[in-house]
Amino acid sequence: MSSIPTLPVIVLTDLDGTLLDHHDYSTSAAREALNFLQQHHIPLIFNTSKTQPEVIQLRRQLANTSPYVCENGGAIYYVDSDDKWHCELPGAGYADILKVLNQLRKDGFNFRGFNDMTDTEVAAITGLSIDDAHHARQRAATEPLLWRGEKSEITVFREALLAHSLRLLKGGRFYHVMGDADKASAVTFFKDFYRQHWGLNEAPLVISLGDGENDRAMLEASDYPVVIPGESDTLELNNPEAQTAEFKGPKGWNNTLLPLLEKLLKENCGG
Secondary structure, eight states: OOOOOSSSEEEEEOTBTTTBOTTTOOOGGGHHHHHHHHHTTOOEEEEOSSOHHHHHHHHHHHTOOSOEEETTTTEEEEEOTTSOEEEEOSSOOHHHHHHHHHHHHHTTOOEEEGGGSOHHHHHHHHOOOHHHHHHHTOOSSEEEEEEOSOGGGHHHHHHHHHTTTOEEEEOSSOEEEEOSOOTHHHHHHHHHHHHHHTTOSSOOEEEEEEOSGGGHHHHHTSSEEEEOOOSSOOOOOSOTTOEEOSSSHHHHHHHHHHHHHHHHHHHHTTO
16 A cells, blocks of 8 residues: 555546557656656556456556556455455446346347457457456456347347346447446545545545546546547546646646646645
8 A cells, every 4th residue: 555645636547548558558658747656655546447467467567556446447456454455346246247148148139248258259359469368358347248139129238237237338349238337436435545544534636537438437526637638539528627638648648647746736735
């Protein structure tokens, strides 16, 4: 667990296309802001659609020791006061999701999820390596699936999932089945978590950064949302403090986050 920071702020960030370059997955353009966060003991919490094994790899590469959030808010990983890791599932667990999907398949819906595929199949569909595909299949709270039925049946499928308290989200290539959780679940969780952990009277400020529609809930729930321009459309938020970075990816991440942190630090120190 990180030390008490210079200022009571936590940063939640999306990864692909935000902190990670969309093309080569590099974070080099964000190094200055990353160093600032480390220097001032400000938690940098990954809030991503990736699975835990995928995130653990990246945390090692970046020497990140903060809590993290996987599968679009479906699984929150944090350390208690005894340095033991825990997993909080704000929505449904993976076994419960698969149980419902197995029943809906028997009811006639036609789809194929990651649990139905081999590592090789997932690699072929996604372009991932076999090892990365294996990591992408180690899920805790969501199931990506390819829809094999008629488009007109999607609405009925969505309603059938809702009857089991599950949601269907449309991604770029896959539909995602998950419980009643999203990336904003992490904002609520970590505001309270760090208020208690740092012994604050008020919740810490939350800065969040993201580039996609699945980041909207997180961004709008934050005190200082930063929109990173996407590869196609750029999000417009219902939040008066929202900023849009000038550049895509880690360059935009760095060039917007660093001045914001410096401004908050100056205000906090009475400058």
